[in-house]
Amino acid sequence: AQRVTQPEKLLSVFKGAPVELKxxxxxxxxxxxxxxxxxxxxxxxxxxxxISRESIKGFTADLNKGETxxxxxxxxxxxxxxxxxxxxxxxxxxxxxxxxTRLSVLP
Amino acid sequence: GAVVSQHPSWVICKSGTSVKIECRSLDFxxxxxxxxxxxxxxxxxxxxxxxxxxxxxYEQGVEKDKFLINHASLTLSTLTVTSAHPEDSSFYICSxxxxxxxxxxxxxxxxxxxxVL
Numbered sequence: 001a002q003r004v005t006q007p008e009k010l011l012s013v014f015k016g017a018p019v020e021l022k023x024x025x026x027x028x029x030x031x032x033x034x035x036x037x038x039x040x041x042x043x044x045x046x047x048x049x050x051i052s053r054e055s056i057k058g059f060t061a062d063l064n065k066g067e068t069x070x071x072x073x074x075x076x077x078x079x080x081x082x083x084x085x086x087x088x089x090x091x092x093x094x095x096x097x098x099x100x101t102r103l104s105v106l107p
Numbered sequence: 108g109a110v111v112s113q114h115p116s117w118v119i120c121k122s123g124t125s126v127k128i129e130c131r132s133l134d135f136x137x138x139x140x141x142x143x144x145x146x147x148x149x150x151x152x153x154x155x156x157x158x159x160x161x162x163x164x165y166e167q168g169v170e171k172d173k174f175l176i177n178h179a180s181l182t183l184s185t186l187t188v189t190s191a192h193p194e195d196s197s198f199y200i201c202s203x204x205x206x207x208x209x210x211x212x213x214x215x216x217x218x219x220x221x222x223v224l
Contacts, residue, residue, distance in 0.1 A: 034212070044151075044200070044215040086151065088213075093139050093156070095202075095213060100150040 002027045004089050004098035012104045013077050021072040021101045023061075023087030032090040033070040035061055036097075039083045047072075047085070057081070077105045109135045111203050113216035120191055121224055128186045128219045130201030136181035137203035141213070142174075145198045154199075157184045191223040 003026045013019050025031055035047040048056045050063040050070060061072045070087060082105045087098040110133040120126050130140055138159050143151040155163045155176050163176035173195075175187040184203075188195050198220050202213040 036213075036215075043217045044202070044213075046212050049212065084150075093158070095141065095153075095204075097151050097153070102148070 002089060002091055002094070002096050004087050004096050006085075006087055006098035006101045008101045009099070010102045010104065012106060014106050015079055016076050019074050019077040019081070019103065019105075021085050021087075021103065023070045023072065023098055025068050025070065025087070025089045025096075027068075027089055027091055029091060031063070031065075031070075033061075033063055034088045034090065035059070035070075035072050036086045036088055037083050038086070044086070077103075079105045079107060081105050109133075109203075109205060109214045111137075111201065111214045111216040113199075113201055113219045115219060116217060117220045117222075119222045119224065122192050123190055125187055125189045126191055126221060128188075128199055128201075128221070130184045130186070130203070130216050132182045132203045132205075132214070135203075135205045135214075137184075137205060138181065140178060140184040140201055140203045142176060142184075142186050143200045143202070145200055145218070147198075151200065154186075188221065191221070193223045196221055196223045 005024045033050045036044050037047040038044045059074045086100045089096045112131045114129045140157040142154045154169045155165045157163045157176045157178040159178045165171045178184040200218045202215045
């Protein structure tokens with residue numbers, strides 16, 4: 001069955017440190033993967049998608065089909081990056097979200 | 108960008124009453140809408156997938172008679188919590204994907220907080 005895992009429930013880093021939020025998926029077809037972010041008291045919003053291969057707010061994510069991973073990375077974390085991050089897999093009409101990782105960037 | 112709006116944003120009701128939450132796509136048509144439940148500081152829990160003109164598909168463990176979902180048009184889906192009880196108090200969120208969009212992106216509503224007394 002299609003599944004998305006995010007092993008870290010909570011990740012704390014200091015400002016300026018690199019950050020990596022892990023995401024692994026299981027899907028036999030060609031995956032379409034996303035990262036969504038929810039800042040405090042705001043709605044969920046799209047951060048980036050793998051097909052765009054873009055960098056948003058300094059974040060990048062590379063799809064690694066061999067490792068079935070789509071880890072989110074940022075070289076220098078900022079306090080405003082503190083939020084809940086969800087990795088998501090789209091297949092057909094369905095979306096599967098990971099359990100989320102709460103990123104806390106400490107001053 | 109596309110906007111999804113939920114109404115009401117907060118509702119307080121007495122135990123045993125029913126509450127309806129609306130999810131509207133304001134500037135696009137959505138064949139598929141999703142309903143989630145979110146507990147404080149916890150992850151999204153998908154409740155059901157709502158397709159326009161057909162019955163919703165509920166996730167395992169979600170009572171379809173308790174949480175009635177109607178997706179009568181391409182811009183509106185409703186979630187009715189029937190005979191609400193305090194344990195139904197939660198934050199309910201909907202999301203929608205655009206009919207013609209091929210990016211697969213979901214657009215989320217701002218959420219509706221239900222408090223059952």
